[in-house]
Amino acid sequence: MLAGKRILLIIGGGIAAYKALDLIRRLRERGASVAPVLTRAAEEFVTPLSVAALAGANVHRDLFDLTAEAEMGHIQLSRSADLVVVAPATADLMAKMAGGLANDLASTLLLATDTQVLIAPAMNVRMWQHAATVRNRAVLAGDGILSVGPNEGDMACGEYGPGRMAEPLEIVAAIEGILGGWAGPLAGRHVLVTSGPTHEPIDPVRYIANRSSGAQGTALAAALRDLGAKVTFVTGPATVPPPQGVTVVKVETAQQMLAAVEAALPAEAAVFAAAVADWRVANAADRKMKKDGSGTPPALSFAENPDILATISQLAKGRPRLVVGFAAETDDVIAHATAKRARKGCDWIVANDVSPATGIMGGSENAVTVLTAEAAETWPRMAKDAVARKLAARIAEALA
Ligand SMILES: Cc1cc2nc3c(=O)[nH]c(=O)nc-3n(C[C@H](O)[C@H](O)[C@H](O)COP(=O)(O)O)c2cc1C
Numbered sequence: 001m002l003a004g005k006r007i008l009l010i011i012g013g014g015i016a017a018y019k020a021l022d023l024i025r026r027l028r029e030r031g032a033s034v035a036p037v038l039t040r041a042a043e044e045f046v047t048p049l050s051v052a053a054l055a056g057a058n059v060h061r062d063l064f065d066l067t068a069e070a071e072m073g074h075i076q077l078s079r080s081a082d083l084v085v086v087a088p089a090t091a092d093l094m095a096k097m098a099g100g101l102a103n104d105l106a107s108t109l110l111l112a113t114d115t116q117v118l119i120a121p122a123m124n125v126r127m128w129q130h131a132a133t134v135r136n137r138a139v140l141a142g143d144g145i146l147s148v149g150p151n152e153g154d155m156a157c158g159e160y161g162p163g164r165m166a167e168p169l170e171i172v173a174a175i176e177g178i179l180g181g182w183a184g185p186l187a188g189r190h191v192l193v194t195s196g197p198t199h200e201p202i203d204p205v206r207y208i209a210n211r212s213s214g215a216q217g218t219a220l221a222a223a224l225r226d227l228g229a230k231v232t233f234v235t236g237p238a239t240v241p242p243p244q245g246v247t248v249v250k251v252e253t254a255q256q257m258l259a260a261v262e263a264a265l266p267a268e269a270a271v272f273a274a275a276v277a278d279w280r281v282a283n284a285a286d287r288k289m290k291k292d293g294s295g296t297p298p299a300l301s302f303a304e305n306p307d308i309l310a311t312i313s314q315l316a317k318g319r320p321r322l323v324v325g326f327a328a329e330t331d332d333v334i335a336h337a338t339a340k341r342a343r344k345g346c347d348w349i350v351a352n353d354v355s356p357a358t359g360i361m362g363g364s365e366n367a368v369t370v371l372t373a374e375a376a377e378t379w380p381r382m383a384k385d386a387v388a389r390k391l392a393a394r395i396a397e398a399l400a
Helices: 017-029 047-056 072-081 093-097 105-112 125-129 132-140 166-180 215-226 253-263 308-315 333-344 382-397
Strands: 006-011 035-039 085-090 115-119 151-154 160-164 189-194 228-237 248-250 269-272 279-281 302-304 322-329 348-353 367-369 377-378
Touching: 006 017, 006 105, 017 035, 017 047, 017 085, 017 166, 035 047, 035 105, 035 253, 085 105, 085 166, 085 269, 093 105, 093 115, 093 132, 115 166, 125 132, 125 160, 132 215, 166 215, 189 215, 189 253, 215 228, 215 333, 228 253, 248 253, 253 308, 269 308, 269 382, 308 322, 308 333, 322 333, 322 382, 333 348, 333 367, 367 382
Parallel strands: 006 035, 006 085, 085 115, 189 228, 189 269, 228 248, 269 322, 322 348
Antiparallel strands: 151 160, 279 302, 348 367, 367 377
């Protein structure tokens, strides 16, 4: 799949640099060539000799290499690859990238390149969660830098949390996805996913919302993408960031979400995981409401929002082949979800119990029952990522 692809691999100075050796091996096994670059700090963790031997290529280490620079080597090197991969991406390298610094070979290449860049961050959990790194991550994402990981787990420093570099095979999968060689069962299929809450304005500064984090919809979009689908991800103001490698459409209100969904059609499947407000404020003010001293609170009146799931399920023309709704219920979950499936006209309903005791809404786990025309299947409680992968596999089967 990666045969003939050229990867410029920048290895930063972190403990995870040893995994970069395995990454080189995995990439070469798949037919890719690897041009390795070591930062000065990386040489403290892996030797240039090991890297060169595994890559079967010279290691680039010095910005002021006279031989290479006779041909403006750093510019050549930065442009000659199909993909630039930074693994491990240290906090330091990420900060340099975000700030546009270019004071060594690695950072200069990253600033001079016109090629897509993928980073695999690796650092101590406190470094990962530090406000400066959080800021740099947002800047890099905004600049179109793709990332894979980090994972959560035990760290070399003895702490636990997010910061472990993605495993070499996960990085390889991300590279395959980016370079378009991905031939999953949904390759080339367009799938629409909605996610997150909606915000319905009361006045310009206040709104009515719900507790949806967008975690389940985001995980689902990522799982469908991983099966090769072209995903359009229509999201309300969620607290989790949207996945990479999908087309993101950000909306606030239910009415905007319906318009974005309609604009994104046609699609072969549509999954409505967003927690859309049933009502909006009919008499929303266009200026901030003020207390008038009378002690009388303002009277809000409500209007029903469009029913996105029913609208798309009942389209006479251009209905996706598979329409999947989510039912968030707090009581009598199966009975309500069964009735909802019939009323809306969708193909499947994924029902979950969001009563506060379950901790599901806003949490990281989900316990769902998938209702189809034929059956109701209850899955054990599992991580939202795992629910997403299982559901994505079902969708792939249904569209096969
Ligand atoms: C033992 C040891 C382990 C380190 N591990 C990491 C790490 O995993 N991630 C990181 O961002 N920095 C780590 N550092 C700090 C970096 O090596 C340091 O910030 C260095 O300047 C990075 O340089 P570079 O970004 O040019 O590779 C480590 C330092 C030491 C001494």
